[in-house]
Amino acid sequence: MGNRDTPPAKIGWAALLSGTNGVRSLALAGGVVLHAINVYIATTILPSVVKDIGGIDYYAWNTTLFVAASILGSALSARLLISMGPRGAYIFAALVFAGGTLICALAPSMPVMLAGRLIQGLGGGFLFALSYAMIRLVFDEALWPRAMALVSGMWGVATLIGPAIGGIFAELGVWRAAFWSLIPVVALFALLAAAVLPKRNMDGGERTPLPLAQLALLTAAVLAVSAGSVSPVLARNIVGLAAAGILTALLTGAESRARHRLLPRGAFRITTALGALYATMSLLAVAVTSGEIFVPLFLQVLHHQSPLTAGYLAALMAAGWTLGSIASSGASGKGIGRAIVAGPILGLAGMVALTILMPTESGGGWLALAPICVALVAIGLGVGLAWPHLLTRVFQVAPHGEQDLASASITTVQLFATALGAALAGMVANVAGLTDPGGIAGTANASRWLFGIFAFAPILGVFTALRVVRLHSKAREGSQVSHNAGLS
Template identity: 85%
Template sequence: MDQRHLPSDQHPQSVPAPQPCARPANTGWAALLSGANGVRSLALAGGVILHAVNVYIATTILPSVVRDIGGIDYYAWNTTLFVAASILGSALSARLLARTGPRGAYISASLVFAAGALICGLAPSMPVMLLGRFIQGLGGGFLFALSYAMIRLVFDESLWPRAMALISGMWGVATLVGPAIGGIFAGFGVWRAAFWSLIPVAALFALLAATVLPGRSADRAPGSPLALAQLLFLTAAVLAVSAGSVSPELSHNILGLGAAVILTALLIRSERRARHRLLPDGAFRISTALGALYATMSLLAVAVTSGEIFVPLFLQVLHHQSALVAGYLAALMGAGWTLGSVASSGASGAGIRRAILAGPILGLVGMLMLAVLMGSPSRGDWLAVMPICLALVAIGLGVGLAWPHLLTRVFQAAPAGEQDLTSASITTVQLFATALGAALAGMVANLAGLTEPGGIAGTMSAAGWLFGVFALAPVIGVFTALRVIRLRPS
C-alpha cells in the first residue's frame, strides 16, 4: 500500500498554470519551511499525513476491530475498498480542483475524509465499517492527489523539488506515528477513538487550507477528460475478487476470479477504443518496455500488500505480540522500502540493473521466510520474532531498491505525446495492484481456513498458504525484471 514515490507531475493536464507567490530568497529548505511558505507546506503535507497515518492505524487496529464487531471474513475488504476508493478520489481530484479551486477542493477533501473516520468510529458492524473505509479512501485519494497538484499553485517553481521531497517524506513520518496511535488505542480497548482522533486533525488542516490556500485561479483550466468506463471496469474487477473471497466455497472464489478476468478484458478493450485513455499505449503488452515495467511494479506492490494486511493479525494471534508492537513490526516493510530507495538513488549503469533485479529476488526470499516462520506459533520472544522482522525488511528493501529506477524508466519509455498520461498512470497502476493484491490475499486467507475453522489452527494454515502462494508474485517478477533490463528504453 505504499504510495510515497509518485511522480511530481501527477495529473499534470488538469493543473492550472501556477500563480506565482513571492519569490523566495533561495531554493533551500529555509525558504520552503519559513514564513507563509511554511504554513502552506504544513497544510499540503497534512493531506498526505492524514492519508498515510490512517493506513497504518487501520492495519494496526483491525485485529481488535474484528474481535469486537466480527467480520473476519471481510478482513481484507478494509484495505480493498479503501484503496479502490482512493483510485476514484485520485482520478476525480482534477475535476474537484477545477470546480472549487485549491481552497475549496482541500476543504472538501478533508471533510469527506473526516466523515469516513466518524462512520468507522461509530460502526456497530463490519458492513458499516466498510462504508466508512470507502468514504475515507475517497477523501484520502482526494487529499493525496491534491497535495501534489497544489504544489504548482502555491509555491514558486524553484521550490517544487523540495516540496515534493517534503510531501513524499510524510510516509516515513506515518510509519512512526500510525502504529503508535493505533496500538495505544487498541491496547486500551478503545479502537474507535483511533478513528475519532483523526477528525480534529482533519478539521485543523481544513482550517489551514481555508486560511493560506488561494480560492480560484484567474486562469482556471477545466479538468482533464475522465476515462469513466475504464475506471468503472477497473474498480468492478477488484470488487469481484473481493466478493468471491468472502465465501469459503471454492466455486464462489472461482466465480469471482472469472468475473474479474472478464471485467479486466473489458477494461483493455475499452482502453484500445477510447478517445480518452487511462493508461498509455503499450501498457497491457508485456512485449513492450512500458508493459514490462508496469508488470514488475504491480508484482512488487502485490507482494508488499499481501504482507502488510495480515501481518498484524498473525503476529497478535500466533506470536503473542501486542497491537502496538505488531503495528510497528508490520511497518518494517515501509521502513525497508525507504531505506532501499535512499540506498539505490545514486546507482548508475550496472548498479541500476542490479537494483531492479534485487527487488523481486529479495521479495522472494522474504516471502519464503514468512511462509515458513509466520505460520509456526511462538511464545513471542525476540529470538523467534527477529527472523520474521528480517523477512519483512527484506521485502520492503527489495521494492525500495528497484522502485526509483522503475519509475525513471517509465518516464523514459513514455510514448511520444503521452508523457503526461504516462506520468499520471503510475498512481493508477500502483493503487490498482494494491487493491487487487488485498482482494486476492483475502481470498487465499479465507480459503486456507482463516474463517473456517478459524482460531489458532485456521490462522496457522492461512499464514502458511498466504505467503506461500504470494511468493509466486516475486518469482514472476524476476522474469519481468529481466525483461525490463533487456528492453531498456532510449
C-alpha cells in the same frame, strides 16, 4: 510546468526543503501522511474491531473497499485539481476523508464500518493522488526523484504514528477513539493547505470527460475478487477470479478504443516502457499488501503479541520502504537500474522467509521475532529502492500530451494493485483455513499459503524490472545515436 525559481544546478535535498519549495513539500507530504496514518491505524485495530462488532469474514474487505474507493478518488483527482485548483482540491479531499472517518468512529456493525471505509478511501485517494500530481506542477524535473522519495517516505512517518494510535486505543478497549483522533489531524493539514497551496492550477490543464466505463470495469474487477474471497468454498473463489479476469479483459478493450483514457497509451502492453513500469509497480505493491493486511493478525494469534506491538512490527515493511526510498533517491546512471532490479529480489527473499517463519507458533520472544522483522524490512526496503525511479520514469516516458494522465495513473495503478492484492490475500487466507477451522491451526495454515503463493509476485517482478532496465538502455542508445547523427 515545475517551479522555475529553482536553479538547474540546485538538485539536492537543500533545494527541495528550503524556501518556497520546502513549504510546498510539507503540504504535499501531509496529504500522504493523512492517507498512510489511517491505513496503519485501521490495520492495527481491525482484530479488535471484529471482536467487538463481528465480521471476520469481511476482514480483508476493510482494505479492499478502502483502496477500491481510493482508485476512484485517484482517477478523479486530475479533474478535481483543474476544477478547484490545488488549494480547493486539497481542502475538499480532506473534508471527504474526515466524513468517512466520522462514520467509522460511530459504526455499530461491520456493514456501516465498510461504508465509512468506502468514503474514507475516496477522500484518501484524492489526497494521495493530488500529492503526487502536484510534484510535476511545482518542482523542476531534476527534483522529481527526491520529491517522490520524500512523499513516499511519509509512509515511514505513518509507521511511527499509526500503529501507536491504533495499538494504544485497541489495548485500552476503545478502538473508536483511534478514528476520532484523526479528525483534528485532518483539520490541521486542511488549514496548512489553505495557507500554502496556490489557489489556481498553475498548469492550466483542460477539463476532459471522465473514462466512466473504464472506471466502472476497474472497480468491478476488484469487487468481483472481493466477493469471491469472503467464501471458504473454492468454487466460489474461482467464479470471482473468472469474473475479474473477464472484466479486466473488457477494461483493456475499452481502453484501446476509448477517446478519453484512464491510463496513458501503451499502459497495458508489457512490450512498452510504460507497460513494463506499471507491471513492476503492481507486482511490488501486491507483494507488500498481501502480507501487510494480515501480519498484525498473524502476530497476535501465532506469536502472542499485543495489538500495539503487532502493529509496529507490521509497519516494518513501510519503514523499510522509507529507508529504501531515501537511500536510493540520489542514484544515477547504472545505479538506478540496479536499484530497480534489487527491489523484487529483496521482496522475494522476504516472502520466502515469512513462508517459513510466520506459521511456526512461538511464545513471542525476540529470538523468534527477529528473523520475521528482518524479512518484513527486506520486503519494504526492496520496494523503496525501486519506487522513486519507477515513478520518475513514468513521467519521463509518458506520451506527449498525456503527462497529466500519467500523474494520476501512478496512484491509480498502485491502488488497483493494492486492492487486488488485498482481495486475493483475503481469498487465499479464507480458503486456507483462517475462518474454518480458524484458531492457531487455521491461522498458521493461512499464513503459510498466503506468503507462499504471493512469493510469485516478486519472482515475476524480477523479470519485469529487468525489462524496464533494458528498454531504458535501448531508448538511451537510440537517443545518443540520433544526437550523434545530428552533430555529423
